[in-house]
Amino acid sequence: MTEAVVITGIGLLSGLGEGIAPHVEAARGKRDAVIDRESFAPYPVHPLGMVELDRQIPKKSDQRQMEPWQRIGVYAAGLALDSAGIKGDAEAKDRLHVIVAAGGGERDHAVDGQILTGLKTAANPGVFLNERLLGDLRPTLFLAQLSNLLAGNISIVHGVTGPSRTFMGEEQAGVDAVRVAHARIAAGQAEIILVGGSYNAERRDMLLLFELGGALLKGAPVPTFSRTPGQDGMVTGSVGAFLVLESATSAAARGARVLARLDAVSADRVRREDGAITRSLVKQFSGHHVEPASLVVSAAPGLAGPATEEQAALAAVAGGRTPVAVGDLVGHAIEAAFPAAVALAAALLSEGEAASALVTGVGHHRGEGVASLSAA
Amino acid sequence: MMTDVRDAHGRPLVAVTGMGLVTSLGRGKADNWARLTAGQSGIHRITRFPVEGLRTSIAGTVDDLFGQPFAAPELSEKLAMLAADEAVGQAGLGGKGDFPGQLFMAVPPVELEWPQKQVLAGGGDEAVSYDTLLAAAAAHTHRAYHEMFLFGTVADRIADHFGTRGSPISLSTACSSGATAIQMGVEAIRRGETDAALCIGTDGSVHAEALIRFSLLSALSTHNDPPEEASKPFSKNRDGFVMGEGGAALVLESYASARARGAEILGFVLGCGEKGDGFHRTRSSPDGRPAIVAMQEALADAGLEPDHIDYVNAHGTSTPENDKMEAMSCTAVFGPRMTSLPISSNKSMVGHTLTAAGAVEAVFSLLTIASGRIPPTINYREPDPNIPLDVVPNVARDARVRRVISNSFGFGGQNTCLVFGDAPV
Numbered sequence: 184m185t186e187a188v189v190i191t192g193i194g195l196l197s198g199l200g201e202g203i204a205p206h207v208e209a210a211r212g213k214r215d216a217v218i219d220r221e222s223f224a225p226y227p228v229h230p231l232g233m234v235e236l237d238r239q240i241p242k243k244s245d246q247r248q249m250e251p252w253q254r255i256g257v258y259a260a261g262l263a264l265d266s267a268g269i270k271g272d273a274e275a276k277d278r279l280h281v282i283v284a285a286g287g288g289e290r291d292h293a294v295d296g297q298i299l300t301g302l303k304t305a306a307n308p309g310v311f312l313n314e315r316l317l318g319d320l321r322p323t324l325f326l327a328q329l330s331n332l333l334a335g336n337i338s339i340v341h342g343v344t345g346p347s348r349t350f351m352g353e354e355q356a357g358v359d360a361v362r363v364a365h366a367r368i369a370a371g372q373a374e375i376i377l378v379g380g381s382y383n384a385e386r387r388d389m390l391l392l393f394e395l396g397g398a399l400l401k402g403a404p405v406p407t408f409s410r411t412p413g414q415d416g417m418v419t420g421s422v423g424a425f426l427v428l429e430s431a432t433s434a435a436a437r438g439a440r441v442l443a444r445l446d447a448v449s450a451d452r453v454r455r456e457d458g459a460i461t462r463s464l465v466k467q468f469s470g471h472h473v474e475p476a477s478l479v480v481s482a483a484p485g486l487a488g489p490a491t492e493e494q495a496a497l498a499a500v501a502g503g504r505t506p507v508a509v510g511d512l513v514g515h516a517i518e519a520a521f522p523a524a525v526a527l528a529a530a531l532l533s534e535g536e537a538a539s540a541l542v543t544g545v546g547h548h549r550g551e552g553v554a555s556l557s558a559a
Numbered sequence: 560m561m562t563d564v565r566d567a568h569g570r571p572l573v574a575v576t577g578m579g580l581v582t583s584l585g586r587g588k589a590d591n592w593a594r595l596t597a598g599q600s601g602i603h604r605i606t607r608f609p610v611e612g613l614r615t616s617i618a619g620t621v622d623d624l625f626g627q628p629f630a631a632p633e634l635s636e637k638l639a640m641l642a643a644d645e646a647v648g649q650a651g652l653g654g655k656g657d658f659p660g661q662l663f664m665a666v667p668p669v670e671l672e673w674p675q676k677q678v679l680a681g682g683g684d685e686a687v688s689y690d691t692l693l694a695a696a697a698a699h700t701h702r703a704y705h706e707m708f709l710f711g712t713v714a715d716r717i718a719d720h721f722g723t724r725g726s727p728i729s730l731s732t733a734c735s736s737g738a739t740a741i742q743m744g745v746e747a748i749r750r751g752e753t754d755a756a757l758c759i760g761t762d763g764s765v766h767a768e769a770l771i772r773f774s775l776l777s778a779l780s781t782h783n784d785p786p787e788e789a790s791k792p793f794s795k796n797r798d799g800f801v802m803g804e805g806g807a808a809l810v811l812e813s814y815a816s817a818r819a820r821g822a823e824i825l826g827f828v829l830g831c832g833e834k835g836d837g838f839h840r841t842r843s844s845p846d847g848r849p850a851i852v853a854m855q856e857a858l859a860d861a862g863l864e865p866d867h868i869d870y871v872n873a874h875g876t877s878t879p880e881n882d883k884m885e886a887m888s889c890t891a892v893f894g895p896r897m898t899s900l901p902i903s904s905n906k907s908m909v910g911h912t913l914t915a916a917g918a919v920e921a922v923f924s925l926l927t928i929a930s931g932r933i934p935p936t937i938n939y940r941e942p943d944p945n946i947p948l949d950v951v952p953n954v955a956r957d958a959r960v961r962r963v964i965s966n967s968f969g970f971g972g973q974n975t976c977l978v979f980g981d982a983p984v
Contacts, residue, residue: 248840281835285731286710287668292689299680299687302673309609309767312673316768317612322775326840326970330668330710331731335971338837344849346833347973348739351666352711352729359726363743370750387689391679392671394696396705450726452718548706549715550726 192267192427229420229514256381259423284380288328355550357521379425420514464496567862577810579645583619600787619803619910634763638806660755665736733969737917760918803910830861836972875904
């Protein structure tokens, strides 16, 4: 049994705005990316900008219970449900499965700084740490940090009562979320799945993790596929990206509008030796139907080496055209990067940009994935 | 097309051919099972970090695996490695470092911990902010921290060590994560995507901040003395869970391929059920419906009726709310028979191993079937009149157990139930 898998909902939120239109405009070069080089200097980020949260998260109490990464994700999930026409459909939301690709939530930066300062001179550091954590941590902060609580908040805010699973593991979590969602629908293990992720780039705790690995770009960003060794790195962006994937049968039964078909998704994990990324992608491409005229959207993180290998792989199938780098438009969104790239590809197909699309996702440290789509 | 290697729904049957376990009770299945069925507790006073000023000073930590300080993901990796070594060794599947199947891992969330941040904060007595830490990080002299605190690293290293195929999955469904890892393995085998899966739940994250986070939510028992009596699921005086650590691994195989290679079959994963709950971030729907539906879905997935279940391996955290909700939900699913259907909580002895719990309890469920001995719920001295169930109080019981349902419920509305059996349905 193999069911065709279609995309019936797209939820995109980034510094460009919300919904399909601003992202399609940006991909067509008609809208500039928004980059903030000051707030986290020397690290540029794509900030989210002002979002009227009430439009997707009506209760202030819900907004308060979440940290920004969760609010971004819940908002984008709401956009996807609206786009699929099931936001008000309790029956559909009861059979809707959810797969979220997530990291963890924001730390309280002020509290951490004060504790680290105090630890330097504390007579008994362990006891001092206990006292300060007990006194200074907000009890509900934990719930705003837990990885699976993005899915939990989607359930609560949008009334989704189907089951959820959360995948972790940076970029590859996003690849695997889309891959497993596709596989389960294709095999008849689920009919309709909300899949995606979110990332808040405007936080120093995550910049710290990636700077430890030397993975961040400093200064003025050049386009992803023009970055050179020493001048490369990730420019992260605050992004929420969700898709409603559905069996063609389910979509037809409820008269849903099909935005694009998700034909195949694959994932791999290779040891990062010279040429390994190229070999992995080339091997994966053989399982996808790609045409020379296919649109190519890349979730590349912005590191020069992997980007060169990715382009080498693409040269064989896509005629050496430079891919649309979703990171140049909205910033690199780690767990949400691949879902955002698939969402952008689907949006462009739905706007008649091409007949088919190929999406690549190469993680900054691990993981390689590919998706292929075709127009409805 | 029901054949003897397919289930009632025509899907490949999923057999268990290897199991491994590490908890506060010990290393390996044999040691754990002996102590669990003897009603012994692994809960003890915490020595890993100072407990002065904390309301809870006990846990089921797994100690003595490192000779020097370590970070939580290092312990989670070690626990997973030990459990998987035992499971893969027992299964005898594939060569060393060449496991012919996918990896599904329930792993706890990770983040930079205080010791690493203190290193980056440096000496002197100037005020520290994240900009201080970023400036230190920019020297790129602590690159190892980056990989150590990526969410995908524990699974990455397990995948490298055992040579699993494809892209390893790191997942969380909070306290039902271990069960979800098994469920995902079952689904992949049923899809025909793989003939084997290594499913692991691991959690080595008892450190000060983790304990304090749960403590601030009033989720933990404060009965610190004596530690071994703190976890008392289904008792009237239960007052919260006790954090535990552990790792559990199961090798799942399509029955067809396990039988073809003559592997010893340890049991079957007959069914999986799950249901979301949008009621509250930490509390369950008062009507118990999501837990009820998850159990019913697991039974239906297995092609079984409630009467076919011989024993319930409870989530049984020892929190006032969980145990009440679980008892009510079980009664709704199993009807009047629930008053005599044995239900017990392993957490009375190993504590709540959180991310690992669903996998730890899966191993215990399969050992219950294999040995015909039901582990007890210890510390059961004050029955709760609102929970009139047979909790197998304090002493293990010999009984023929052919089919078990194991419950896992978690923060964020996660409900996952698994049905294990000695033979195909």
